[in-house]
Amino acid sequence: MRRGFFQSTTVRLALALLLAQVAALALGLTVIHRFTEATILADARTAAEVARDDFSEEYRQEGEAGLVRAIRDRIAARDDQNFVVLLKGPGGAPIVGNLKQWPATVGDAERWRRISLFREGGLVAEEMGLVTVRLPEGHVLLTGEVLEAQAQLAKASQAAFLYALAAGILIASIVAALAAWILSRRVNAFARAASAIAAGKLDARVERDETGDAFDRLGTSINAMLDRIEALVGELRMVTDSMAHDLRSPVSRMKATLEQALGRTRDEQATGALAAAIDEADGLHRLLDTALEISRAEAGIGRDQFARFALAPLLEDLAEVYGPLAEDEGFAITVDAPAGLVVMAHREMLLRALSNLIDNALKYAAGGATIRLSATRSGAEVALSVTDDGPGIPEDRIGEAAKRFVRLDPARGGSGAGLGLSLAQTIAHMHDGTMTIGRADPHGMVVTFRLPIASD
Numbered sequence: 001m002r003r004g005f006f007q008s009t010t011v012r013l014a015l016a017l018l019l020a021q022v023a024a025l026a027l028g029l030t031v032i033h034r035f036t037e038a039t040i041l042a043d044a045r046t047a048a049e050v051a052r053d054d055f056s057e058e059y060r061q062e063g064e065a066g067l068v069r070a071i072r073d074r075i076a077a078r079d080d081q082n083f084v085v086l087l088k089g090p091g092g093a094p095i096v097g098n099l100k101q102w103p104a105t106v107g108d109a110e111r112w113r114r115i116s117l118f119r120e121g122g123l124v125a126e127e128m129g130l131v132t133v134r135l136p137e138g139h140v141l142l143t144g145e146v147l148e149a150q151a152q153l154a155k156a157s158q159a160a161f162l163y164a165l166a167a168g169i170l171i172a173s174i175v176a177a178l179a180a181w182i183l184s185r186r187v188n189a190f191a192r193a194a195s196a197i198a199a200g201k202l203d204a205r206v207e208r209d210e211t212g213d214a215f216d217r218l219g220t221s222i223n224a225m226l227d228r229i230e231a232l233v234g235e236l237r238m239v240t241d242s243m244a245h246d247l248r249s250p251v252s253r254m255k256a257t258l259e260q261a262l263g264r265t266r267d268e269q270a271t272g273a274l275a276a277a278i279d280e281a282d283g284l285h286r287l288l289d290t291a292l293e294i295s296r297a298e299a300g301i302g303r304d305q306f307a308r309f310a311l312a313p314l315l316e317d318l319a320e321v322y323g324p325l326a327e328d329e330g331f332a333i334t335v336d337a338p339a340g341l342v343v344m345a346h347r348e349m350l351l352r353a354l355s356n357l358i359d360n361a362l363k364y365a366a367g368g369a370t371i372r373l374s375a376t377r378s379g380a381e382v383a384l385s386v387t388d389d390g391p392g393i394p395e396d397r398i399g400e401a402a403k404r405f406v407r408l409d410p411a412r413g414g415s416g417a418g419l420g421l422s423l424a425q426t427i428a429h430m431h432d433g434t435m436t437i438g439r440a441d442p443h444g445m446v447v448t449f450r451l452p453i454a455s456d
Contacts, residue, residue, distance in 0.1 A: 087140070206223055314347065384451060
């Protein structure tokens with residue numbers, strides 16, 4: 001389930017949008033954090049260098065005594081608690097300052113160095129940044145800044161970075177979810193229309209929101225295409241209906257004429273030929289009737305005759321009607337359906353569909369012994385199946401079985417025209433259901449209707 005969830009295009013687009021926003025936010029915040037940290041350290045270095053230059057100028061003007069006095073005044077002023085300074089003489093001994101001693105690892109001409117040292121009176125080492133410079137007559141001056149305040153500012157900046165990143169991820173997640181919802185809602189409008197069209201509702205159209213955006217323009221184009229398709233299908237249906245309807249009368253007159261001729265002739269060969277012609281006329285008449293039924297079902301004619309009824313009695317009636325014929329063909333018909341399954345359907349049309357399936361089983365399940373009619377509940381649907389234990393249909397030809405005028409094995413004979421499964425599938429669509437064809441276990445064929453369960 002999780003795998004299917006993450007395979008969703010909408011989910012992947014939302015995740016991509018979320019990751020892009022988070023990456024951009026993290027990059028921006030990182031740059032700001034690094035810039036802030038660098039600025040803080042640059043301010044400390046500038047303060048150390050300014051103090052170095054000021055004291056160097058004082059030494060040039062006033063000599064060692066003036067520099068010592070200036071250093072003591074700066075320390076006594078206490079206007080900068082983070083300032084550090086140390087002056088050592090030509091012999092290396094400290095002269096004045098607020099560091100305990102000259103650090104052994106610090107040279108006499110450091111441009112900028114970060115190190116932990118003890119200040120005078122300090123109990124713990126403190127991180128500081130410092131610079132050193134050689135003065136005339138062998139003196140060396142060290143000036144610097146304790147970086148405690150800068151470290152606190154850096155920590156505050158880091159905390160702000162984390163809080164901002166967390167808030168950004170939350171906002172980005174909301175934006176990505178909203179974008180996914182909007183995209184899904186717009187795409188679902190097309191999916192609903194496509195599903196309705198696939199179910200035979202050719203008048204279904206894509207819902208538009210009149211915003212004029214790309215989705216709305218696409219919906220307009222698709223609706224125009226569906227209008228054209230509906231018009232063409234309507235014209236084709238009208239032509240086929242008219243032809244089927246108009247041909248019924250000539251076929252009926254031809255059959256009547258043949259029957260009259262059959263009654264008058266005494267020639268055995270002529271009698272056989274006329275009887276065969278009458279059978280063909282009957283087959284043509286059934287074909288025309290079936291074609292008309294398919295057209296009417298596709299047009300939704302009969303939906304006003306839908307009613308609630310239980311499936312178990314329907315299947316039992318079919319088994320009783322077809323029982324004797326099945327016995328003659330070597331089959332036994334069994335029924336497996338609970339009493340509580342109720343559907344909202346056109347009873348006569350559903351009977352016709354199931355009858356076609358039983359007829360097919362009797363004709364083509366040669367070698368089998370059982371035809372099973374079953375109904376089971378599957379979620380909000382009823383699975384209504386007709387199963388035989390004959391040779392079945394080859395896997396590679398199952399997709400062709402429900403096509404009109406297709407007979408998978410014409411060599412088997414029979415008077416069928418290849419419309420039985422097509423009519424059954426159309427009736428399933430008429431009921432907002434589906435029909436599937438598959439191989440039974442261990443052999444045979446199973447045709448299954450999935451119809452909505454009648455609501456209470």
